[in-house]
Each structure stands twice: as C-alpha cells, then as structure tokens.
Amino acid sequence: MVAAASSPIKINHATTMIINSIKIDDTFAEAFNMRGTRVLITAQNLKWAYHAANAMTGFATSVIGCGVEAGIEHELSADETPDGRPGISVLMFAMGSKVLMQQLETRMGQCILTCPTAAAFAGIESDDQISLGKNLRYFGDGYQTSKLINGKRYWRIPVMDGEFLTEETTGMVRAIGGGNFLILATSQPAALHAAETAIEAMKQVPNVIMPFPGGVVRSGSKVGSKYPKMFASTNDAFCPTLKGLVSSELSDDIESVMEIVIDGLAFDDIATSMRVGIQAICDLGKASGVKRISAGNYGGKLGPHHFKLHEIMGSASS
Amino acid sequence: MTALTFTSKSNSVHNVDCRRLTPNNLANLTVAQIENLSLLNTKNSPKIADCFDVSGTDANHIIFKKTHHQLDYIGHKMTSGQITIEGDCGDFLGANMRGGTIICHGNANDRVGDQMRRGLILIAGDAGDYCGSRMIAGTIGIYGNIGSNIGFAMKRGTILLTKVPSLLATIQDCGTHTLPFLTLLFKSFSAFNTPFNALKNLRVQRYAGDLACNGNGEILICNINVSA
Numbered sequence: 001m002v003a004a005a006s007s008p009i010k011i012n013h014a015t016t017m018i019i020n021s022i023k024i025d026d027t028f029a030e031a032f033n034m035r036g037t038r039v040l041i042t043a044q045n046l047k048w049a050y051h052a053a054n055a056m057t058g059f060a061t062s063v064i065g066c067g068v069e070a071g072i073e074h075e076l077s078a079d080e081t082p083d084g085r086p087g088i089s090v091l092m093f094a095m096g097s098k099v100l101m102q103q104l105e106t107r108m109g110q111c112i113l114t115c116p117t118a119a120a121f122a123g124i125e126s127d128d129q130i131s132l133g134k135n136l137r138y139f140g141d142g143y144q145t146s147k148l149i150n151g152k153r154y155w156r157i158p159v160m161d162g163e164f165l166t167e168e169t170t171g172m173v174r175a176i177g178g179g180n181f182l183i184l185a186t187s188q189p190a191a192l193h194a195a196e197t198a199i200e201a202m203k204q205v206p207n208v209i210m211p212f213p214g215g216v217v218r219s220g221s222k223v224g225s226k227y228p229k230m231f232a233s234t235n236d237a238f239c240p241t242l243k244g245l246v247s248s249e250l251s252d253d254i255e256s257v258m259e260i261v262i263d264g265l266a267f268d269d270i271a272t273s274m275r276v277g278i279q280a281i282c283d284l285g286k287a288s289g290v291k292r293i294s295a296g297n298y299g300g301k302l303g304p305h306h307f308k309l310h311e312i313m314g315s316a317s318s
Numbered sequence: 319m320t321a322l323t324f325t326s327k328s329n330s331v332h333n334v335d336c337r338r339l340t341p342n343n344l345a346n347l348t349v350a351q352i353e354n355l356s357l358l359n360t361k362n363s364p365k366i367a368d369c370f371d372v373s374g375t376d377a378n379h380i381i382f383k384k385t386h387h388q389l390d391y392i393g394h395k396m397t398s399g400q401i402t403i404e405g406d407c408g409d410f411l412g413a414n415m416r417g418g419t420i421i422c423h424g425n426a427n428d429r430v431g432d433q434m435r436r437g438l439i440l441i442a443g444d445a446g447d448y449c450g451s452r453m454i455a456g457t458i459g460i461y462g463n464i465g466s467n468i469g470f471a472m473k474r475g476t477i478l479l480t481k482v483p484s485l486l487a488t489i490q491d492c493g494t495h496t497l498p499f500l501t502l503l504f505k506s507f508s509a510f511n512t513p514f515n516a517l518k519n520l521r522v523q524r525y526a527g528d529l530a531c532n533g534n535g536e537i538l539i540c541n542i543n544v545s546a
Contacts, residue, residue, distance in 0.1 A: 083501045119498055145474060145534060147457070147499055148436060149506045156499050165498045 017310050019279075021286035022293060024309050029180045029274070030297035031305040034063075034093045035100045036175030036265055037130060038123030040076060041112060042087035049075075052118040053088035055111035060092070060103075061212045062261075064232065068094045068103040069177060069263050071209030082121045083165065089123055091209045093177050093263045100172060101130045108166070109136055113157070119165040122152070124265075126171030133157075133166030179208075179262035179270035179307050181278060182220070182238065182294040184254045190289025191256040192216070197284060198260055198277035205273040208264035217259045220296055235296070254291060267305055275312050319376035321402070322352075325383040327369055333408060334369050336382075337391040341399030341418065344377040382407070387427055393420045396437070409446070412439045415456060421510050428465065431458045434475065442512050450477045453535055457503070461513045472528045472535035478503075478514075480542045482523070489527030489537065496520045497538070516542060 015026040041056065043049040053072050060070035076087040094100035112120045113136055120132055133155045137144040140157040146168070147154050153168040183198070185191035199215035202208070225233035236246045238257045243250055250257070260277060264270040278293050295309055324339060335358055344352055353367035366372065378399040382392065390408035393401050397416040406424035413432040425443035435454045447465035450458050450472050459478040468483050500520045507514040523539040
C-alpha cells in the first residue's frame with residue numbers, strides 16, 4: 001500500500017540543525033486540503049467503544065485506496081460524552097465532502113450500528129452538517145423514532161440488543177492531511193522503536209490522527225512508476241536496499257526509514273503534533289540509532305501547506 | 319430583561335382562552351401593546367388587560383402567575399421559547415404545540431398536548447383526561463396522577479409518567495427496558511426547576527400505541543423509587 005509522502009524531496013543540505021545528536025533536514029512536509037469530521041462513539045464500557053471505533057477506523061489508512069483516512073483521536077471519560085458513558089473520539093478525513101459523507105454513512109452502518117451497545121454523537125460544530133444517523137434510521141423499518149433534545153435531533157432505532165441511539169448529523173470542517181516526517185535509523189528495530197516513541201507522544205495532541213497501522217508507515221511513495229497503470233510507486237530514494245542503484249537520499253549508515261503521516265483539523269494542530277513527535281525521538285538521543293529526521297514532499301508544487309522542519313523545531317536545536 | 323409576566327386577575331368567572339399569549343405571538347410588542355390586544359379574534363373579545371396584569375419585557379420567556387384551572391389553551395401553537403405556569407391551568411395546555419418548552423408547576427386539565435407536533439411539556443402535578451391525544455410528536459412529562467384515555471389516537475411522541483395509568487386497549491405493553499436516550503432527555507430537564515430533576519433511572523416500562531391509528535408513540539413509566 002502506498003502512503004501520502006512522495007519524492008522528489010527537496011532537501012537543503014547546506015543548512016544544519018542538530019538536536020541531541022540527531023540531524024533535522026532542512027526540508028518540509030507538503031500537505032493538502034481535506035474535509036474532516038469528528039464522531040463521538042460511546043458504549044456500555046470502553047472495551048466495546050474500542051470495538052466500534054476500531055471497526056470504524058479500520059481500512060482507513062490512505063485516501064488513495066480507502067476513500068478516507070480515519071483514526072482514534074482519544075478516549076473520552078463518562079463525563080465527557082453526551083450520554084454519560086465512556087467513549088472514543090474518532091476523526092475522519094477525505095479529499096472531498098461527497099466522499100466523506102459516503103464513507104461516514106457506510107462506516108456508521110456497518111461498524112457502529114452493528115456494534116453491541118454502541119451509540120454515536122456529533123463531535124464537532126459547524127455550519128456544514130453531514131449525515132450521521134439521518135439515513136440509518138430507515139433500518140428501523142418504520143419503528144424508528146426521533147427526539148429533538150436541546151435543539152439536536154437524535155434517532156432511536158430498535159435493534160436486537162435494545163435501541164441504537166445516534167445523533168442525526170455531525171459537523172464537517174475544512175482540514176489538512178498529509179503532514180509527515182521520516183525517521184532515518186541505523187536499523188529496522190531502531191526506526192520502529194523511535195516511531196513508537198513518537199506516536200505515544202503524538203497521541204496526546206488533540207485534533208490530529210496518525211492513520212496508518214500503529215500510526216507508522218513503511219511504504220512511502222513517489223508519484224508515478226515505470227508501469228503505466230501505477231500512479232504511485234515505492235519511494236526509491238529512501239529505500240535502504242536500493243542505495244547503490246538509485247539517487248539515494250540515504251547515507252551508508254542508514255538501514256531503515258519509517259514515516260509518520262498526520263491529518264489534522266488545522267495547520268497548528270499538525271505542526272504541534274510533528275514537533276512533539278520529533279522532539280520525543282530526539283530525546284532518545286544518539287543511542288537510539290536514529291540519525292536523521294526528514295520529511296516527504298512533492299517539491300512544493302502540489303500541496304498548499306508546507307510544514308518546514310526547521311521552523312517547527314524552532315530553537316530546539318543544539 | 320425580565321420574563322414577560324401575566325398575573326391573572328381574580329375576577330375571572332369564565333374560562334379564559336390564552337392561545338394568543340405565546341412567545342411567537344408577542345415578540346417585539348410593548349407591555350402597552352400587549353395589554354391592548356384582544357384575547358380572541360372576535361368582536362366582543364375581552365382585552366388582555368381585562369384578565370391579566372402584564373409586566374416584563376422578554377417575550378421569549380412567559381410566566382403565568384396566580385393561575386387557575388380556567389386558563390385554557392396556554393401555549394397553543396407555540397413554536398419557540400418557554401412558558402412557565404406557576405400554578406394550575408385549564409384544558410388544552412400546549413395543544414398544537416410546534417416547539418419550545420412549557421413548565422407547569424401545578425396541575426393541568428384535559429387534553430394536554432392535543433395534536434402536539436414538537437416541543438416539551440413538563441407538569442409537576444396531575445393531568446386530566448386525554449393527555450397526549452392525537453399527539454404527532456414531542457415529549458410530555460407528568461409527575462403526578464393522570465386521567466383516563468391517555469395517548470388516545472397518539473401517532474408518535476413520548477409521554478413520561480411516574481405512575482402506571484389506566485390504559486386504552488390499543489396501547490400495548492412492550493416490556494421493561496433500559497433506554498439510552500433517557501440520559502439525554504433527563505439531562506435536558508435539569509435546566510428547569512421541577513421534580514423531574516430527580517429522575518436518574520434509565521430503566522422504564524414501555525407502552526406503545528395508539529394502535530387504533532397505527533400509532534408509534536410511547537408511554538414510559540419511570541420508577542422514581544429506584545436510583546440509577
């Protein structure tokens with residue numbers, strides 16, 4: 001599967017930033033406009049909220065093949081949810097509003113409606129409202145009922161475990177997808193450990209998700225391929241086993257590269273997330289085996305949002 | 319702004335039709351203008367000032383004081399805002415209601431919420447016969463006793479009770495259930511100072527009907543003696 005990041009990557013090797021012995025490339029991550037929404041999923045307990053949320057955000061790593069990019073934002077305690085049960089906040093992003101609406105409706109129907117005790121509520125305010133349970137109500141075959149409570153319409157759909165409760169709509173907002181950074185390390189275990197460390201830190205940042213498995217992607221891509229039918233292919237400049245064959249971006253000591261892709265509701269959310277993640281890796285220091293942090297872009301020609309690593313890391317260099 | 323207040327004059331010997339005294343009808347009118355309005359669109363209708371002392375400015379929240387069981391049609395066709403009744407009221411409370419909230423701290427007579435389509439009516443005391451008759455949607459809560467023929471020809475909507483009423487044969491027992499939406503409903507009640515604030519238990523006895531008109535309404539009996 002392909003990831004959002006791509007070459008040709010522009011790196012200015014003349015400018016140096018080193019944080020705790022780890023080099024930060026003078027490059028940027030290139031990100032795109034997306035449409036995003038948030039859904040609050042609750043259930044009888046956190047275990048079943050996770051079952052619902054995991055199903056809803058499954059097969060949602062990249063818009064290239066999945067239609068949407070989705071992920072769990074964070075857990076919600078009982079006093080943070082509309083119905084007073086524990087829950088999960090899910091963020092979902094797509095390249096356009098139509099796809100987002102289609103995917104949300106499909107995933108609500110197949111993943112939330114079906115999950116025992118689960119309920120779904122709007123998680124974001126916006127003038128743009130999209131269907132959450134509006135059309136799912138017809139599953140009730142005429143026995144569905146709606147309640148308008150404090151200006152919000154909810155649907156109660158009779159199901160075999162009792163009643164499925166869902167808010168009618170949720171908000172849709174303009175968002176950004178494709179923020180990213182690359183972790184270049186001396187070994188695969190070292191790259192993975194650094195990535196895991198970064199993800200744990202980035203999970204604490206609100207309004208963002210890292211949609212790939214475990215938040216990490218190993219198959220960064222470039223635009224195009226030698227095969228005409230392929231519109232993206234492996235990012236050979238960052239593949240360590242091709243160092244002698246292609247114009248590689250990797251030095252001799254780099255043996256593994258992993259990427260973290262970030263989607264968020266706003267530029268600052270993604271920038272904060274990247275800073276937190278990169279800093280967490282840098283805090284591991286030289287012993288971690290991480291040599292460089294870089295980023296994926298398309299030369300700045302395709303995506304309007306540029307996350308410059310040196311600006312993001314600011315004065316953290318040493 | 320203070321709530322627009324109608325204090326009933328004690329000289330009333332006839333039933334008073336209050337259908338014009340809703341937030342949507344009285345918005346942007348001065349007290350003098352309201353006092354000069356006719357209660358009904360008839361030639362010999364009394365003026366509002368003949369039946370009520372009027373004060374306050376906020377028509378979005380109307381308060382009825384010194385009320386009695388001859389004040390009919392309070393909240394008729396109201397679409398928004400809140401009406402608070404500090405005592406008893408007459409027939410057809412919230413009839414044809416289209417939205418907003420009615421809080422009655424006393425008792426209500428017959429036909430509460432007749433043909434009601436949206437909105438919320440909470441009655442802290444008792445309600446008379448034919449409560450929720452021909453109800454189309456919305457929510458009615460009655461904390462006290464209820465008369466006969468509740469939910470007659472009810473199509474949709476929810477009637478919340480704390481005591482089991484005498485029910486029509488066309489309203490069927492659906493069993494005891496835990497309904498998650500009640501959390502949201504009970505939470506919304508907390509904005510009003512009524513006995514409904516004590517409701518916490520999501521487990522209710524559910525009756526549905528009126529099957530005589532293919533209705534999908536529900537009567538929920540809350541157990542006020544059991545905590546959540």
